[in-house]
Amino acid sequence: MKLHRAEADRYEFHLGRREQKVFCEVLAAYPVTPLEHHRVSRAAVAEPDSKQALLTDSLQAVKAAARKRLDAFLGNAQRFTVLADGYRVSFSREEMEWLLQVLNDVRVGSWLRLGAPDPEAAKPPRLTPETARYLPLMEIAGHFEFVLLAALDGTDGVGWAPRER
Amino acid sequence: MPEIAEPVVAPGVKFDEQTQSKRALDPGYLVICWNDPVNLMVYVTHVFMVVFGWQKQKAELHMLEVHNQGKSVLTREGLERAEFYVHTLQQYGLQATLERDEA
Numbered sequence: 001m002k003l004h005r006a007e008a009d010r011y012e013f014h015l016g017r018r019e020q021k022v023f024c025e026v027l028a029a030y031p032v033t034p035l036e037h038h039r040v041s042r043a044a045v046a047e048p049d050s051k052q053a054l055l056t057d058s059l060q061a062v063k064a065a066a067r068k069r070l071d072a073f074l075g076n077a078q079r080f081t082v083l084a085d086g087y088r089v090s091f092s093r094e095e096m097e098w099l100l101q102v103l104n105d106v107r108v109g110s111w112l113r114l115g116a117p118d119p120e121a122a123k124p125p126r127l128t129p130e131t132a133r134y135l136p137l138m139e140i141a142g143h144f145e146f147v148l149l150a151a152l153d154g155t156d157g158v159g160w161a162p163r164e165r
Numbered sequence: 166m167p168e169i170a171e172p173v174v175a176p177g178v179k180f181d182e183q184t185q186s187k188r189a190l191d192p193g194y195l196v197i198c199w200n201d202p203v204n205l206m207v208y209v210t211h212v213f214m215v216v217f218g219w220q221k222q223k224a225e226l227h228m229l230e231v232h233n234q235g236k237s238v239l240t241r242e243g244l245e246r247a248e249f250y251v252h253t254l255q256q257y258g259l260q261a262t263l264e265r266d267e268a
Contacts, residue, residue: 033258038255039260039262040248040251040262040263041262041263041264042197042199042262042264043262043264043265051248051263054248054252055248055251055252055255058252058256059252059255059256062256097215100208100211100257101256101257101258104204104208104257104258105258107203107204107258108203108204108258111202111203116201116202116203117202118202119202120202121202138203142205145205145208146205146207149205149207149208149211152211153207153211
C-alpha cells in the first residue's frame with residue numbers, strides 16, 4: 001500500500017492485488033479488542049460504576065457504528081478502482097482517522113489475544129492454534145497504520161522518528 | 166487635607182471556605198495516558214495531536230514521557246471534560262484513564 005497522491009482532504013493509495021485482499025481481511029476482523037479492556041481508572045480507590053458504565057456504553061456505541069460503516073465500505077465494490085497491477089482507493093481525512101481507529105483496535109485486540117506480549121520484558125506471544133492468526137493480524141494492522149500515518153504526516157515514514165535528544 | 170481611606174479588608178477565611186467547598190464539589194481530574202508495548206509511538210503522537218490540537222513537538226514530548234516514564238499526565242480538567250478526553254483517547258485504543266487530582 002503506497003500513497004499515490006494527497007490533495008487537500010483526500011488521500012489516494014495504490015494497493016497490489018493480494019495487498020488489497022489482506023487490507024480488507026484485516027478490516028473485516030474488527031472489532032477484536034473486548035470492551036472489558038477499556039478501564040476508566042486505575043486508582044486504588046475505584047471510581048463509581050457509573051463512570052465505567054458510561055465509558056463502556058460509549059465505546060459499545062462507537063464500535064457498533066464503526067462495524068456498520070465497515071460493512072458498507074467492504075460491501076461497496078466501487079470503493080476500489082481496478083487497475084492492471086492492483087487497485088486504487090481514496091480516503092477523506094475523516095475516513096483516515098476512522099480507519100486508524102479500526103486498524104488499531106485490530107492491533108490492540110490481537111495483542112491481547114496473544115497474551116499481551118512484551119519484547120522488553122522478554123514476554124513472548126502465547127501461540128496456540130487458536131491464537132496464531134492474531135500474530136500476523138497484529139503486525140499487518142500496524143503496517144497499514146504506519147502507511148496511513150506517514151501519508152497524513154506528509155512523509156515516507158522517516159519523519160516520524162523522534163529527534164535525537 | 167485628604168480623607169483617610171478606610172482600610173480595605175481582604176477577603177480572608179470566608180473566601181477560603183468558599184474556594185475549598187467549590188474545590189470539594191469539583192476537585193478536578195487528571196487525564197493520564199499509560200504505556201503499553203503495542204501502540205506505535207507514531208500513532209500515539211498522532212492521537213495526541215488530533216485529540217488535543219497540540220503541535221507535533223508537544224505531542225512527541227508527552228509520547229516520550231509515556232514511553233520512558235510509563236505514563237504522562239496529559240491535562241487537568243473538570244469531570245465532564247476529562248471524561249470526554251478519556252473516551253476519545255480510548256476510542257483510539259490508547260490506555261487513558263481519569264484520576265482525581267488529590268494535590
